[in-house]
Amino acid sequence: MTARMLRVAEVTPLSPLVTRFRFECPEGGTLPLFSGGAHVVVEMPDGATLRRNAYSLISDPLDGSGYEIAVRREDAGRGGSRFMHTHVAVGDLLRVGAPVNLFALDLRAKKHVLIAGGIGITPFLAQLRQLTRLQMPFELHYCARSRAEAAGLSLLPDLPQVHAHISDEGDRLDIGAVLAGQPLGTHVYTCGPEGLIEAVAGTATRLNWPKAALHSEAFLSPPPGAAFKVTLARSGITITVGPHQSLLEAMEEAQVDAPWLCRGGACGQCETAVLSCKGRIEHHDHWLSDAEKAAQQKIMPCVSRFQGEDLTLDR
Amino acid sequence: MTMRFNDETFRDDYTFHNSPAAIRRFPFPFDQDSYMYSVNIEPHRRGAAGSVFQHRFDVDEHYVAEMRDREITLRDDPLRCQSLPHMELAGWDFLELVMVSKAEDYPELFELHRDGDRWHWINRPLGIEQRFIFLDATSLPCGPMEYITRQTQGDHALLDQREGNLWMDAGMVTSQADWSLDFDIGMNFFEWHAPVPKAHELGVFQRALKFLLSLQQGAPVRRLNWTMTVNPRLDTSPENYHKWGPEKRTLTAGNVGAKQYLRVELQTLWRMPRSNAVAFPIRCYLLALEDLVTVPKWGRRLHRVLRDLPDELAEYKGFAVNRPLIVDYLSRFDDCAPTSAGIFPDD
Amino acid sequence: MPGTEFSPSIASRPVYAGLVAQGAMPAIMLADAEGAGALIDLAARDPAVMERAHVIFIPAGTPHGARLRALGARIYHESPSYAACLERFRKALADAHMGTTLYLAGTEGLIGQATAEALAAGLPAGAIQSEHRGSIARRMQCVHCKGITEGVTTDPFTCSHCGLTLFVRDHYSRRLGAFQGVCVDAETPGVLPPVQEIRP
Ligand code: FES
Numbered sequence: 001m002t003a004r005m006l007r008v009a010e011v012t013p014l015s016p017l018v019t020r021f022r023f024e025c026p027e028g029g030t031l032p033l034f035s036g037g038a039h040v041v042v043e044m045p046d047g048a049t050l051r052r053n054a055y056s057l058i059s060d061p062l063d064g065s066g067y068e069i070a071v072r073r074e075d076a077g078r079g080g081s082r083f084m085h086t087h088v089a090v091g092d093l094l095r096v097g098a099p100v101n102l103f104a105l106d107l108r109a110k111k112h113v114l115i116a117g118g119i120g121i122t123p124f125l126a127q128l129r130q131l132t133r134l135q136m137p138f139e140l141h142y143c144a145r146s147r148a149e150a151a152g153l154s155l156l157p158d159l160p161q162v163h164a165h166i167s168d169e170g171d172r173l174d175i176g177a178v179l180a181g182q183p184l185g186t187h188v189y190t191c192g193p194e195g196l197i198e199a200v201a202g203t204a205t206r207l208n209w210p211k212a213a214l215h216s217e218a219f220l221s222p223p224p225g226a227a228f229k230v231t232l233a234r235s236g237i238t239i240t241v242g243p244h245q246s247l248l249e250a251m252e253e254a255q256v257d258a259p260w261l262c263r264g265g266a267c268g269q270c271e272t273a274v275l276s277c278k279g280r281i282e283h284h285d286h287w288l289s290d291a292e293k294a295a296q297q298k299i300m301p302c303v304s305r306f307q308g309e310d311l312t313l314d315r
Numbered sequence: 316m317t318m319r320f321n322d323e324t325f326r327d328d329y330t331f332h333n334s335p336a337a338i339r340r341f342p343f344p345f346d347q348d349s350y351m352y353s354v355n356i357e358p359h360r361r362g363a364a365g366s367v368f369q370h371r372f373d374v375d376e377h378y379v380a381e382m383r384d385r386e387i388t389l390r391d392d393p394l395r396c397q398s399l400p401h402m403e404l405a406g407w408d409f410l411e412l413v414m415v416s417k418a419e420d421y422p423e424l425f426e427l428h429r430d431g432d433r434w435h436w437i438n439r440p441l442g443i444e445q446r447f448i449f450l451d452a453t454s455l456p457c458g459p460m461e462y463i464t465r466q467t468q469g470d471h472a473l474l475d476q477r478e479g480n481l482w483m484d485a486g487m488v489t490s491q492a493d494w495s496l497d498f499d500i501g502m503n504f505f506e507w508h509a510p511v512p513k514a515h516e517l518g519v520f521q522r523a524l525k526f527l528l529s530l531q532q533g534a535p536v537r538r539l540n541w542t543m544t545v546n547p548r549l550d551t552s553p554e555n556y557h558k559w560g561p562e563k564r565t566l567t568a569g570n571v572g573a574k575q576y577l578r579v580e581l582q583t584l585w586r587m588p589r590s591n592a593v594a595f596p597i598r599c600y601l602l603a604l605e606d607l608v609t610v611p612k613w614g615r616r617l618h619r620v621l622r623d624l625p626d627e628l629a630e631y632k633g634f635a636v637n638r639p640l641i642v643d644y645l646s647r648f649d650d651c652a653p654t655s656a657g658i659f660p661d662d
Numbered sequence: 663m664p665g666t667e668f669s670p671s672i673a674s675r676p677v678y679a680g681l682v683a684q685g686a687m688p689a690i691m692l693a694d695a696e697g698a699g700a701l702i703d704l705a706a707r708d709p710a711v712m713e714r715a716h717v718i719f720i721p722a723g724t725p726h727g728a729r730l731r732a733l734g735a736r737i738y739h740e741s742p743s744y745a746a747c748l749e750r751f752r753k754a755l756a757d758a759h760m761g762t763t764l765y766l767a768g769t770e771g772l773i774g775q776a777t778a779e780a781l782a783a784g785l786p787a788g789a790i791q792s793e794h795r796g797s798i799a800r801r802m803q804c805v806h807c808k809g810i811t812e813g814v815t816t817d818p819f820t821c822s823h824c825g826l827t828l829f830v831r832d833h834y835s836r837r838l839g840a841f842q843g844v845c846v847d848a849e850t851p852g853v854l855p856p857v858q859e860i861r862p
Binding site for chain 2 (some may be wrong): 672673674675803805806807808824831832833835836837842844845848849850851
């Protein structure tokens, strides 16, 4: 993993809950460029725990002078976003990984339709710049509850292809109307809450859109839950995963070498074989198929949890 | 150190030759006395000074002659270089990767000056000087991928990543081991590997694809592949098979050492920034058997590998008809002594 | 009569899964010869599939046109050849929107060419259905001269453009809608294997 220490250059509140952070090279060099939809993993040394959260890059993909992310404070979450909001100030040094894109534009598309819900606007902010630069046809729909909460509004360009739907003002996105009549070769990208992603997928399927034209990113943060014990057979240890910790984090804390890329149940990198399972795996990922989930022979430690007597992994 | 470039040909009179230094640095692909497919991918780290792994893109004594040979092939058949429309951005990414790497690694041969999007490129060995605007294809004499790959040894494929797969959507392919870009362009990872026997059943491609999909910027990887070629011919394309095919049958016990070459591909894979595509340069090295056996370890080992190779693989790699001659020749250099691990010469 | 059963092959060889009705949604249907049977069977399973369908049929000497026409498609058109209806097919694709299904039925040559055309127009692969019926003749590209020979039924065969004798590979290019033909006597000119009928 080619991570580097970056300096926090700006901290800008965008709404009561969302703050933008800008990172730059401490020595003033340029950072690797990226493609719209890419994320970076930010490491947060929170006391004794090292948290790693993935955030979409929102700055211009072709501008290597800095990286920008927008972080929504989730008080119910495991503390990563809270740490960013309360502990991080201009001048701090944080380790930031290389950009990885699991939500890339399909550059063959004749048109791109981007649908964002709430903080799900973040990957599209970089994609918009890419689309504008490449002069590709697109339209963007941004859904938020209220204008005050719509942190993305101030970051969106004033273009006729950009539409905000504020539900408090009675403007709800009509997905069917957006999808109807799009030209052949249109691709649809959705980022936001599960409900929005499912609604878009459901409408698209009803309208006969093939799956390959649909893209989504749920940006799962590992859900909290009850603590549980896991035996790691190859390492010969049993560890306890705390309520606000993911299984992956617990393995890392125990110095067990475990692969990962997205830390959000999307990329498949952390897939681990289950050697024995007496109980129920709570699969939270988007990687395993329903059949694989039911079989309980694989687990994605970055987001999934367990309830029961015994879970032994090949790790 | 200034590099000397050979005046040599890869067709007709075949004056290609390796200097003693080039023989020593040949990337011998076998690290043990037998061979089977595997996902033999490792980080493309800088290797020892003088080795083919020292720089990101190896430039050697064959550079100028190889580029001349490419030009001949392209004049004959411009379809050896193609890029589907959505791959232009990847072409720019690749142009940048090569120019930046070469200018840093071989400052005496290449120079790159950048002032925003205004770029100035100097390629001394080929006598090229070009000012152009980055991301403006009209400011170059041809597309960005074609431009840079006319100046970079090896074949090059650019792979688009989507739908959990890699798609061969652009390439410059003039020194291939018997596959056609014009035919394979647009195929996904499994499709373009479809004709390879055995590896599918072994799950090699599933594992390799999974690995490559998560390839990260700044962390390129490499692997070696190999085949056998009669005469030092770069263009062993299917397109011209009816032209070079007969040469394969001219091998005799008397000329096998001079005419039979071990052909090694140094394949590297790079995640590129703006396009999220993967660049896949396939660099070809040729070594005559009579030169190869000057390294005793290689002579012994190659004999054992080729003698014991499953028929299906010899068939696929296209040297089954010549295998008896080759193995017979190499057996003279195998004294049955044990060989050391790894690919490098013993001394 | 169900679709043709092909023997298992390599990953690049196309598989024709058979037509599955998507109901009364916009559709383009293109069939040649015995492919008519696949559309007739499709409509029997779900008559609504014809409501918004634009059907183009190339009879190639078969008598199925009248039955197809009777299915009540929104538009029904008969064409003497693929070449003759190509511009019409292109216009239908250009006018189509996402949600349109392309149903292809008949020979591999027709399915392959129409698929390539539709993909180039932006129709996603997932919106293309196909069912093989009738002749198993192949559409072959000569890797040497790049010429395409239609209706190849033997292995090896003679390239209709450059005259080389080519063997029939299973390696298939979706972009070209053709299998690859490679010189069979390249290494030993004039030494030819016996000619065989190709099998499914
Ligand atoms: S790290 Fe990506 S799925 Fe777990």
